[in-house]
Amino acid sequence: MTSKTVLITGGTSGIGLSLAQKYIENGDKVIVCGRNQSKLSDLSEKAFKTCLFDLNNPDEIKTQFNDINSIDIAIFNAGDCRYIDDAKQFDGELFSQIISTNLSSLGWLLQFTLPKMTNGGQVVFISSSATLLPFPRSEAYGASKAGMDYLANSLRLDLLKENIDVTLVHPGFVKTPLTDKNDFQMPFLITSENAASRIINGVNKRKKYLHFPKRLTLILKLFSYLPFSIWQLLIIRKSNP
Template sequence: MNTVLITGATSGIGLQLAQDYLAQGDRVVVCGRNPIALSEFDNVGDKAETLQFDVTNTAATVNALAEMRSQPNIWIFNAGNCEYVEQGLLDAELIRRVFDTNFIGLVNSLQAAQPLFKSGDQVVVVGSISSEVALPRAEAYGASKAAVSYLARTLQMTLAPKNIKVSVVYPGFVKTPLTDRNTFEMPMIVSAEQASRAIRRGIEKQSAYIYFPARFTSILRLIGVLPYRWQNLLTQKLLKG
């Protein structure tokens, strides 16, 4: 039986992962800010521990993990947010908010969790396929996820001698409250159930890189090897609206 810690487990992909790990008999440590969503796990008894903290707050994140009773062997760092930049009009506050949650939030979570990592543990970092090619309006989100991807790939090397495997997840579009706000067409969007299945399968296989859905992420990865000028033309065609 695994004990799986999941940040951002009160909604979307993280919530689906928590429910699915519970359903397959594992224990979960459910992390998030929303107290009502966290209390939904009260009725599963000692199969779930809930931790309420804001990943952008270093002290709160360190304290929450230091007080955790469980000993996870799978750590899924999934908390994240998305805000788009309109017509290239940069807004430092918006970019700071996105980086604070997606990148500094990940750093805070890793800093808090690192003293608890054991040989054989698996660390899973949820990035985005948007980090692999420049996408329209994703100046803040894509850049934050590129930083996430770089950090995770570096950790793959530095944690390997401690026998800790790091997987990086590159999802395409997934139907969640985060993408329900989008007004543009999202090609080949998948459900949170499909996302959870792909991530759990990747973790089970100890895959270093988990891409899904296969067709959409393959197209973007293929575009990603072309000259930048061609990349921009093709991604604008793929993501209209």
């Protein structure tokens, strides 16, 4: 099989780093994007290219992508997760920052990557199974990922004529530096290496939608079909022991 050019945002930690390492091991040309200069330097010898930028700075993104000629797979994985701890004293600044980082930045990434996508290329959005049901304190994070879901599903329709596939990914709890900060139980937690393997396998099969681990996501999907009052009672009890 010929090697592919794979661009990965958030490629210096967690799922993104595991994806980068696995694609490099597969012999693909990996463009690793992130804002950690030290980790990008560590990857520079093996990666095809490293790109240092802040997701919220479109000029930096444009500059870093200028000399990229073609992309076979673009994986949009970078993001942030912070919580609204007091809903009545709503933190508008935090909300704005999360929406900007997790959702608005995708517009710039798409603007600078889609023209470079090859015929038969793929765009992969790493969203979250948190969009399957509402969770306490997740107003900012959940809204940003729900927006990503709609973006991915809508974009898939418009890119069909360009022969570019779109894959939407709903991971469950994955052990990463972000989830290490969580102060609540994370059932069915998997490693970032496990998550990366599942994503690569699904991308290779050109799947439109991936969700894992199914022992978590299927439970969430089941609750989403039940009356909301059942989920509300369960999750509020769980959140307030």
